[in-house]
Amino acid sequence: MRMNAVPVDITDPRAAAYTVPLEDFDVSKAGLFQADAQGPFFERLRHEDPVHYCRQSSGGPYWSITRYRDIRQIDSDHQNFSSDSTLGGVTLHDRSDDFRYPSFISMDEPTHRSQRMSVAPMFTPPSLAQLQDTISSRAAAILDQLPRNETFNWVQHVSVELTAQMLATLLGFPFEERRRLIRWSNVATANLNSGLVSSEEERHAILQECADCFIGLWNERVNAEPAPDLISMLAHSPATRNMDRRTFLGNILLLIVGGNDTTRNSISGGLLALNRFPDQYRKLRENPALVDDMVPEIIRWQTPVSYMRRTALRDVEFNGKTIREGDKVLMWYASGNRDEEMFEQADDFIIDRRNARNHLSFGFGIHRCLGLRLAEMQLRMLWQEIMKRFPLIEVVGEPKRILSSLLRGYEELPVRIAA
Ligand code: HEM
Numbered sequence: 001m002r003m004n005a006v007p008v009d010i011t012d013p014r015a016a017a018y019t020v021p022l023e024d025f026d027v028s029k030a031g032l033f034q035a036d037a038q039g040p041f042f043e044r045l046r047h048e049d050p051v052h053y054c055r056q057s058s059g060g061p062y063w064s065i066t067r068y069r070d071i072r073q074i075d076s077d078h079q080n081f082s083s084d085s086t087l088g089g090v091t092l093h094d095r096s097d098d099f100r101y102p103s104f105i106s107m108d109e110p111t112h113r114s115q116r117m118s119v120a121p122m123f124t125p126p127s128l129a130q131l132q133d134t135i136s137s138r139a140a141a142i143l144d145q146l147p148r149n150e151t152f153n154w155v156q157h158v159s160v161e162l163t164a165q166m167l168a169t170l171l172g173f174p175f176e177e178r179r180r181l182i183r184w185s186n187v188a189t190a191n192l193n194s195g196l197v198s199s200e201e202e203r204h205a206i207l208q209e210c211a212d213c214f215i216g217l218w219n220e221r222v223n224a225e226p227a228p229d230l231i232s233m234l235a236h237s238p239a240t241r242n243m244d245r246r247t248f249l250g251n252i253l254l255l256i257v258g259g260n261d262t263t264r265n266s267i268s269g270g271l272l273a274l275n276r277f278p279d280q281y282r283k284l285r286e287n288p289a290l291v292d293d294m295v296p297e298i299i300r301w302q303t304p305v306s307y308m309r310r311t312a313l314r315d316v317e318f319n320g321k322t323i324r325e326g327d328k329v330l331m332w333y334a335s336g337n338r339d340e341e342m343f344e345q346a347d348d349f350i351i352d353r354r355n356a357r358n359h360l361s362f363g364f365g366i367h368r369c370l371g372l373r374l375a376e377m378q379l380r381m382l383w384q385e386i387m388k389r390f391p392l393i394e395v396v397g398e399p400k401r402i403l404s405s406l407l408r409g410y411e412e413l414p415v416r417i418a419a
Pocket residue numbers: 075104105106116254255256258259260262263266299303304305308361362363364365366367368369370371372374375
């Protein structure tokens with residue numbers, strides 16, 4: 001059982017963060033994020049030990065990089081810091097060969113670049129422009145069916161539904177079976193203590209259904225004319241045409257998880273943020289054109305991916321510390337996005353924040369998110385449709401957050417829309 005199973009009992013996160021000795025800090029504990037208690041711990045690290053070594057965690061020893069400018073520096077330095085899955089990939093916990101699914105996010109150059117290029121045409125502005133009307137009309141249809149005057153879970157009714165629809169379209173996946181994508185995404189990312197899967201063997205078995213299903217779609221597309229969907233693009237590109245089963249599954253999961261959890265949690269996070277900062281909600285009601293500015297601020301404030309890991313390829317001197325070859329390095333976007341040196345009143349949600357676009361949520365460097373324009377477009381379209389319909393969507397209870405230090409997200413967000 002992983003150490004993350006130990007619940008983090010933090011009734012006063014600030015007091016806890018400033019009492020625990022720095023050498024005992026382990027900010028990778030999933031419970032810390034589930035309790036939304038990570039903020040003061042990162043604040044202290046940024047101020048007192050911005051390149052911090054954790055000697056022991058459920059994923060072994062690791063470095064935490066917590067300042068904005070340091071994260072950008074490490075993320076840009078792929079010569080010294082690798083993403084390769086054989087060294088451990090981009091998450092803290094190493095996986096044994098049996099449970100490793102390489103994808104281009106966990107590859108170094110030149111393979112990374114050639115595989116990324118295979119699907120990049122889907123995310124260019126002209127290609128996305130063609131999706132714009134579909135996104136708007138789907139968002140409108142979802143919103144028009146929402147219950148009035150009763151409490152419902154925004155995550156399931158809106159965030160999950162809209163992202164599932166979008167993902168099915170991108171992948172050319174049977175639309176009526178789209179909830180299977182959500183299940184595979186949830187299984188792929190579930191913490192082993194979350195109750196969804198209890199062992200790597202179980203996860204592996206479920207993900208084989210995903211592999212089999214997509215191999216069926218692949219076989220149909222590989223012999224057909226190239227089509228504008230991600231499976232067809234992978235099937236027709238020389239760089240990805242001959243992937244083995246594991247890499248095929250890895251890349252499918254990358255696209256499913258990349259396009260799903262992140263956007264979903266930004267959709268929920270945005271509504272929560274507006275409710276936590278009612279003056280900003282008021283400002284938006286008075287000037288709905290601010291949706292365009294608000295979108296990057298939602299993504300900064302939420303930071304749907306808390307960190308990405310790299311592995312040092314050689315000894316590196318970094319800000320007075322020696323990071324040794326083979327060491328794990330976690331770039332905490334969740335902290336960099338709250339760095340007061342970069343963002344004034346960094347914990348606050350300010351819909352017209354001047355420099356929100358400089359956030360780190362999409363990473364930086366060669367692995368910078370491929371789907372970022374799509375994510376922004378989905379949020380923009382959704383919020384435009386929301387503002388046409390509902391002056392106020394009220395969050396009426398505490399959100400239930402997922403148990404993960406990698407993905408910052410929500411299982412439940414109870415809301416109510418007046419009749
Ligand atoms: C708000 C929504 C999103 C956030 C916060 C997000 C975040 C990220 C982050 C942090 C990375 C890694 C960056 C790095 O290592 O430097 C990444 C990579 C990636 N994302 Fe996203 N993402 C989002 C939406 C999407 C969408 C909609 C897709 C489309 C399917 C997508 C596809 C990808 C892919 C394919 C990569 C790998 C890029 C590479 O390794 O070259 N993402 N994303």
